[in-house]
Structures are given as structure tokens and as C-alpha cells.
Amino acid sequence: MSKVPQRDSKQEILVRKYLFSKGFRFRKNDKRLPGSPDIVLPKYKIVIFVHGCFWHGHVDCKYSRLPTTRHEFWKKKIETNVERDKHKNSQLESLGWKVITIWQCQIKNRDLERLRLERLIEEILSFGPQ
Numbered sequence: 618m619s620k621v622p623q624r625d626s627k628q629e630i631l632v633r634k635y636l637f638s639k640g641f642r643f644r645k646n647d648k649r650l651p652g653s654p655d656i657v658l659p660k661y662k663i664v665i666f667v668h669g670c671f672w673h674g675h676v677d678c679k680y681s682r683l684p685t686t687r688h689e690f691w692k693k694k695i696e697t698n699v700e701r702d703k704h705k706n707s708q709l710e711s712l713g714w715k716v717i718t719i720w721q722c723q724i725k726n727r728d729l730e731r732l733r734l735e736r737l738i739e740e741i742l743s744f745g746p747q
């Protein structure tokens with residue numbers, strides 16, 4: 618189980634550094650948008666969330682397995698987070714933003730990280746500048 622999520626996690630910084638090195642320019646933690654997305658690419662109308670698997674209830678992921686102690690407490694807590702995320706995503710989508718989620722487990726080592734970040738660039742470019 619991970620710690621309480623904090624602003625500018627190691628993973629967020631990693632994704633931002635990569636995007637910046639590829640020439641993308643973005644805003645971070647934009648409070649004007651629902652859920653203040655971790656990364657906002659205004660030119661592409663894309664927002665990116667970098668989510669911890671446990672706290673955001675990544676489906677079928679071993680890192681999101683709930684503890685057996687106080688199981689109901691955690692279940693409820695994580696379900697609330699998942700609902701909140703869904704709500705924010707649909708708000709963002711109705712405002713015309715495309716939402717991309719990067720899960721912690723997808724960038725947990727160098728090889729996975731490279732694959733996920735390369736795919737991220739493809740996703741961004743396929744959506745195209747607005």
C-alpha cells in the first residue's frame with residue numbers, strides 16, 4: 618500500500634520531464650479544470666493524470682489489491698475515489714478535453730516506462746493539435 622498521494626509525485630515529474638524533452642509544453646495542476654489535472658496540454662486539448670494504482674483503484678492490477686484488515690473501510694474509500702475520478706473525467710470530456718491516464722504500474726521500471734511514454738506520445742499526436 619502506498620502513502621497518501623502528494624502533489625508532484627516522482628512519477629508525475631518523470632512524465633513531465635519526458636514530455637518536455639520531446640518538445641511538448643504544458644501546464645501542471647491546472648486548478649481551473651475539474652480535478653486539476655497533473656498535466657495539461659492546451660495545444661492538443663489533452664489532460665493527463667498520473668494515478669497511483671492503489672488510491673485510484675486500478676482494475677485488475679496487483680498493486681490495487683485491498684488490505685485484508687479493515688477491508689470494508691478501504692473498499693469504500695477507494696470506491697469513492699474511483700467515482701470521483703469518473704465524474705471528473707466526464708466533466709473534462711464534456712468540456713472537450715481528452716483524458717489520458719497513466720498508471721503507476723505502467724511506469725514502474727525503465728523498460729515499461731519507455732514503452733508507456735512512447736505510447737503516450739503516439740496517443741497525443743493521434744489526437745492532434747486543436
Ligand SMILES: [Zn+2]
Nearest residue numbers: 670675678722
Ligand atoms: Zn496498476
